[in-house]
Amino acid sequence: MNNLATRILSSSSLPTPSLVASLSSFLSHRLIITSHRQQTFVRHVSTGVPELTKDRYKDVKRGNYTKLDKDHIDFFKRLLGDHRVITDSEECSGFNVDWIKSVRGYSQCVLKPKSTIEVSKILSFCNANKLAVCPQGGNTGLVGGSVPVFDEVIITTSLMNTISSLDDISGIAVLEAGCILENVENYVNEKGFMMPLDLGAKGSCHIGGNVSTNAGGLRLLRYGNLHGSVLGLEVVKANGEILDLLSTLKKDNTGYHLKHLFIGSEGTLGFITKIAIQCPPKPKALNVAYLGVNSFEDILKTFKMAKSNLGEILSSFELIDEKSLDVVSTYYGMKSPIGIYPFYILIETQGSNLAHDEEKMNLFLEKVMNEGIVLNGTVTNEDSKMKSIWALRERITEGLLCDGYVFKYDLSYPVKEFYAIVEDLRERLKDPEVFRICGYGHVGDGNIHLNICLKEFSQEILKKIEPYVYEFTSARKGSVSAEHGVGFRKPKYIHYSKSEAAISLMKDLKKVLDPNNILNPYKVLPQ
């Protein structure tokens, strides 16, 4: 870990005596991160497969869709060629299961189009023949939205992965839906830009899936959500019609802002094929601090001071509770670099001037430590060390899968109530089967990831958790799905966050855009 005092002395501005004093006490607590595996995300591979969705969720009935037959397959093969129509059961199996292995379909057909025209012809055919389809990106979703429920034809974006353009002045990129987020990030980085979103799943997820699910991620606090960053979309409607909404303009008020219908509708209103997105300039300076505090109250105090002192350079403010850190300690041997505390805060800054950013960060750290709010911490601007700290946060999601079965909730609240659900459930679920209840997430966005871990799925425990978690959230006007979406697993819960009138309008829109209900059925809207 970089030496904080050295950093300050080598910068152009000298610290004041009081700053040096406080930083010395800060450093005296500092530990070293020795080694960590550098790995942002891997698809979890396990020997077990979950029960078929149709068996586990018997109340969901297959719609009155046509069953796939040889004539359909022949049409697809004439259109795409033999190699881009997968019908082998073994090969199909990976596309039928979500990566957290919570749901499993039994589709016998995976299509790999390479162009918008091909997607259009596929959908036109499926719509005419009433074949249900399941659009799939990187299949990194957490609510069962990206795999079939029954035998829906899977259309994967995996071969639509061209970076079409990047404007060197404006930073506006045009991307095919199947581009992997991390690949795009690397590409735009080389040209002096960055992607406005970053996720733990960046090594696998597709930008089309990100947009379809309105993915939030780690830097929404700074760069806003995709409704702000996405400038245009190309979308294929259920009937195969291509909607060219692929504007690359920052301002365009000609008519209704249609692209937003497709951002966050999880492939149920249209199939996104291209995305125009505003990439901010790549920051010239990055700093990451990892802090230990005693209570959630102190987290809030630190957050308020970070907003005030770090201002426009604050790019992330993440909370990790002690039991969340245990996950990466247990399964990946990753340790807290500052010892054990009830809560950890990961703060990142991104700016255009390293000396200015370090000065802001140091003044901030001095304040929170002088006031006794932060008990210990470490700060770095070295790339490998920043990645090591980020890995502590990013690998929790993946590590939780090693626990066995995880009930995952992705909730948002007014920031003051961010952590209440974790404390509440620890009181409520004193059951030996439940061996971990932990929370981590994006304090700046009021978005907490609540996880309840068991060795294996238990209907009894589920009954204790649901609908309780949703009622708790609804009573606080929170969201029962802050960023993961609704997918297959949550349609019956969206009424906890949306009114009857709103859900009714959603259904009206679905009828307009997909009257045969072929696009990703059984997802998002309650039946």
Added chain:
Amino acid sequence: MNNLATRILSSSSLPTPSLVASLSSFLSHRLIITSHRQQTFVRHVSTGVPELTKDRYKDVKRGNYTKLDKDHIDFFKRLLGDHRVITDSEECSGFNVDWIKSVRGYSQCVLKPKSTIEVSKILSFCNANKLAVCPQGGNTGLVGGSVPVFDEVIITTSLMNTISSLDDISGIAVLEAGCILENVENYVNEKGFMMPLDLGAKGSCHIGGNVSTNAGGLRLLRYGNLHGSVLGLEVVKANGEILDLLSTLKKDNTGYHLKHLFIGSEGTLGFITKIAIQCPPKPKALNVAYLGVNSFEDILKTFKMAKSNLGEILSSFELIDEKSLDVVSTYYGMKSPIGIYPFYILIETQGSNLAHDEEKMNLFLEKVMNEGIVLNGTVTNEDSKMKSIWALRERITEGLLCDGYVFKYDLSYPVKEFYAIVEDLRERLKDPEVFRICGYGHVGDGNIHLNICLKEFSQEILKKIEPYVYEFTSARKGSVSAEHGVGFRKPKYIHYSKSEAAISLMKDLKKVLDPNNILNPYKVLPQ
């Protein structure tokens, strides 16, 4: 005007010798802004009124709506009381004309609801009786969207102006639609926050109108558009049903993101009654620079360097051409503080640390002056002087009205082609009737305001301008309405920026949300 050298010497970091040298030469060109009227926006008052829209635009026919009669008026009076139902012709006249006096309706009824319930009852009644309505905010729109075309009942938000709440940690405000933008700005300023949008019309415009028209404004470059800032809406549908989409959460992925349907649809899909909006922290430091350059090419060079050097603190980058500045010189006696140049740039920074921001600004100015890109300039952080510089930019719109008749276009392009239309039209329109062709606007957003000034309206000149301007814009994949919207005056031109498939889907959505077409008819969508 503040003395730049003094500012630098009084800040904590000393300038290097080269910086001092360049700033001395910078200062030697500096002039002083002596006095300016401090007035952000006034409704233009003129003795003349435009021809009735029904007479000027004879191709637009009144829809088959019910004509207002005494029974309708009696219903409204029972609901709102006598004083909130305006039927006096004189009193109605101000609500029938847009502020640039380009269109005029003849409504004989203006309703002033005070609550969402009242709006709901009004719309329910109008829908059942097939009475067309025109929602109106501050009536500061520029495309004739906010006044009736014929005799539509006007519903003004003027009495719905409560600031419902402001969260002191998150900065999330909940506002009634009729709040005047400047009043909200002042209110949130006192609590340490700012509004994420700012317009020349801030003294009159209503936040409900801003959201309905997806207003862009002066700081979109920094704070993004309203699709990003608006967290939730309360909307009344045409049939009177209240849609509660008033989430105050930064992340909420439960179902389709309905609020975006109403942002920018100009009151044709629903009547916005409340808005939840994310207010950023109020900056602790502001700087405004006003620079003179010789060519548009130099504007682009300056923009690229500003993005790189000012980074996260850059909040505005505005262009004013010489003929635009002439407007405020001629009509308001306002002079350029740096002498006459072909182009002026107004740069604003907003940040959390004055010393850091000044250092960034000074380094940037040193570079652009050393390289001979910027010929002259002045910079200030004094409030009254920053306002004086901003007034040079903000009062152009209003001043242009003094020219007589103005053909106004609000266009966006890829940034490299920002100014081409102005130069092109100056060649094309060498007609003595046309005495001014000028352009100003938001370089950072690729959004230029093109104005063509005549003593009075001329059909012959119009034919030379339209559809030429739209064809020119369409060929460059620009927008024929970047931020002003479509309103009454542009529906027949939206196909220059939107495909048939997109327009067709817009019409489908209109049918779902307003099957009787009572909401702001004749606007946005082509007949």
